[in-house]
Each structure stands twice: as C-alpha cells, then as structure tokens.
Amino acid sequence: MLKSMLLFVLSTWFLNGIVFSQDMTPDEAATYNKFLEDQNRLWTDLFKNYNPTISAIYTLHTSKFVDQNRTAHPPITELNLTLGMLKLVDVVEVEEKVTFLFDYIAEYKDSRLKWDPLEYGGIDHIYVPQKAVWLPEITIADAHEIKFFESDDAPRTAWINYNGTTGFYTSTVASVICQMDVFKFPLDHHECGVSILFHTYFADEYEIKSLMGDIGKPLALLGNGEWKVTYVGVDEEPHKTGDVQRFIARIERNPGFYVALVMIPAFFINFLSIIALFINIEDVGEKITVGLTNIMAMTFILVILAADLPKTARIPLLAIYVIVGLVIVMTSIAVVLVLPFIRKYQKKNKNNEMGEELIKTRLGRFYNWLKLEYVLMMIFQMANFINFIILFM
Numbered sequence: 001m002l003k004s005m006l007l008f009v010l011s012t013w014f015l016n017g018i019v020f021s022q023d024m025t026p027d028e029a030a031t032y033n034k035f036l037e038d039q040n041r042l043w044t045d046l047f048k049n050y051n052p053t054i055s056a057i058y059t060l061h062t063s064k065f066v067d068q069n070r071t072a073h074p075p076i077t078e079l080n081l082t083l084g085m086l087k088l089v090d091v092v093e094v095e096e097k098v099t100f101l102f103d104y105i106a107e108y109k110d111s112r113l114k115w116d117p118l119e120y121g122g123i124d125h126i127y128v129p130q131k132a133v134w135l136p137e138i139t140i141a142d143a144h145e146i147k148f149f150e151s152d153d154a155p156r157t158a159w160i161n162y163n164g165t166t167g168f169y170t171s172t173v174a175s176v177i178c179q180m181d182v183f184k185f186p187l188d189h190h191e192c193g194v195s196i197l198f199h200t201y202f203a204d205e206y207e208i209k210s211l212m213g214d215i216g217k218p219l220a221l222l223g224n225g226e227w228k229v230t231y232v233g234v235d236e237e238p239h240k241t242g243d244v245q246r247f248i249a250r251i252e253r254n255p256g257f258y259v260a261l262v263m264i265p266a267f268f269i270n271f272l273s274i275i276a277l278f279i280n281i282e283d284v285g286e287k288i289t290v291g292l293t294n295i296m297a298m299t300f301i302l303v304i305l306a307a308d309l310p311k312t313a314r315i316p317l318l319a320i321y322v323i324v325g326l327v328i329v330m331t332s333i334a335v336v337l338v339l340p341f342i343r344k345y346q347k348k349n350k351n352n353e354m355g356e357e358l359i360k361t362r363l364g365r366f367y368n369w370l371k372l373e374y375v376l377m378m379i380f381q382m383a384n385f386i387n388f389i390i391l392f393m
Helices: 002-018 026-047 256-278 284-308 317-350 353-360 362-369 372-390
Strands: 077-092 097-114 125-129 139-141 143-148 157-161 163-177 189-197 206-212 227-237 244-253
Touching: 026 125, 077 163, 077 189, 077 227, 077 244, 097 189, 097 244, 139 143, 139 163, 163 189, 189 206, 189 227, 206 227, 206 244, 256 284, 256 317, 256 372, 284 317, 317 372
Parallel strands: 077 206
Antiparallel strands: 077 097, 097 163, 125 157, 139 189, 143 163, 157 163, 189 244, 227 244
16 A cells, blocks of 8 residues: 555656646646646545455444444445456357456445545546455356456556546456257357356345446457357346346357358268169169268268267257268168169069050059169158258258
8 A cells, every 4th residue: 555655656746847848838737737736635635544455345234233223324335337348259069168358347336435526626536556445356157267457567447436436447358157058059049148246245235236338349240250149238147145247148150160061061972872872773782882981971970069069968950960861871771782672573573464564554664764763762862851951940
C-alpha cells in the first residue's frame, strides 16, 4: 500500500515538472496541475484508513448476535458482471472441453471508497491499480483451465466512482467442461458457456447479476474454422451456494469437412463396390477381393471417428451410417457367393419345355434380359442411397 502511494506521489511530482510542454497553453497547464493536486489529495484521503485485504461484504444480515428487528442493515453487496467477449477458441470432443476467449466487466459498490466531488475539484472517478482495492473473489465453475492476461510488469487497473462503485475489466482464456451429445455428428450443435459464482461468500450476503455488453463483433467472427457461433446470451441457474450466472454460446459444427472427406467418399466406395460385386458373378475370387477392400476402407473410417469423438452412450449418426454401409456390402458379398448356385438352378429349369415356351413370349424375353443379379444390385444400391439420405434428415 505505501509503495503504491509513493509511486503515485512521485509520478505526480514528475508530471508537475514536465506539464509545461508545447501541447499545453499556460491556462491548460494550470488546470491540469490543479487536477493532479486534487487527485493526489483525494488518493491520500481515500486510502489513508483503507485496507484492501478486508472484505467489503456486510456479514450481519443473519447474525444471531444482532437484534434483527431494530438494526437497519445496509443493502447486500450487488455484483454486476457484463460480458465483454465470448469467442470460441477450440473444442475437444474427446475430453468434452470447450475453450473460450472470455472477457468480462465486474462492478460492485465499496462504501468505503466514497467522496464528494465538490471537495476535490469536481473529480467524480479515478483509476487505481487493482491491488490497491478489495476485489471480490470471482470463481469460474466447471473450469478445466483458466489463463489471465496480466503480469507484474503491467498491473491491471480498476476504476472508482465517487459513489463507491468500483469496477475492473478482466481478460481470460477459459477452458470449461461441456457435456456434448454428438448423436447427430457431424450435423451436431451444442450449448456451452462459462459459469460464474461467488464461491467463498454465503448466498444471503450478496447478489450477482449478469448483463450483456456490446461484444463489438458479429456472430460470424466468434467461431473458428470447424465451429460457428449462432447465439450468445446470459442465463441463470440455481446453486446451493447461490445463483450461478452463465454466459452461454450456442455452437454449430461446420460439416463440410466430414461431408466432403468422409460421407461422400464412403457413399461412392459402397456404390462402386456393389457394382463390381454384381458384374461377372462367376469370378468368386475377384468378388471376395473387392469386398475385403471395402471392409478395410469402412473399418479405417470407423477408427478415425472413434479417435475424434467422445465415448458416449449414443453412437453418432455418421458412425451408424458407416456401420450400416459395411453391413450392406457384407450382405452383398454373401448374396454374390450364393448367386452362382441360383443361376445353375435357373439353367436347369430353362431346359424343360415350359421354360422354352416361356422364353418365346415377351415376358420370357424380358425375364431372360433382366438377370437376377441386376435386380439385387439395384436393391442394394437403393439401400446404400437411403442410408446416405437419412444422415441429412
């Protein structure tokens, strides 16, 4: 405290010595010198008996040692938190962790820091180092990691108004735990946020309110390459230690990467594999090779998805799509292995007289042209297409 006051006095003396610069007229310099003198006197009077280590929270509202019927209590401490910035930095689905660039303004009233502006040349607010005043202990709930943008070389500043209202601006990078339902992955969307509370003080000794400030950036610039922010707002939820204020963000995944590099390739791999399986079905060895290649490709996609997604109870739609596609191809392989035996049975039937008469008719010629493997190929292609469309419904 003495160190801060000494630095303030020295800086005032130094400014008094250089105030007559080319940027000021003598009258302007005199006005500025008077301001510095009044501010120095205000600092001395304001912090003469002030101890920043003593809390400004009034604790006698529910004291059993005080006659509550006859005691006039001051209002409980009210902390207003105004959102300054909530920008999405990163999302780690496996850890269900979301990182935000989270800035906020905290304002509260410390009745010890009041003065009459008329006694100090009309000064109605001053700026002081945050270490010079008492600051409420603000806790970010469900935080995985928090980084504050401050250093000893550049201490943070707080402001004090003449009525005791004190405030400060805080910039953080907050990583919070956010439960994510990835069932609709990669078309999923989530609601995450940063929760604020006074964890140290009793709930009946303070009131905390969250407000929306002017973020200054459109929603399109609050996301990143993979995620976009569709809404930013405030919410409140009950807690056993008092109400928790939440600054929430609704985020939605940009699915273009997964659509272009997973969904569409998986669809065409199955599409071409089914065609290759049902053409020239007599070559059984070739069909097995095609089927095994497809199974390996689908399994590789599943391994990638398993590494990127959290292990939740609900399997993501994209994983279901790949699994169903895998089942379709495996069923196609089984059918192709059985088809040669079915065709041998058909040839035997064509040798009888009824088969020859049937071939002579139009229906018979159409039946002969429309082979069974082509019909089955269309059925499996339709199943593959329906499996793909369901992803977007």
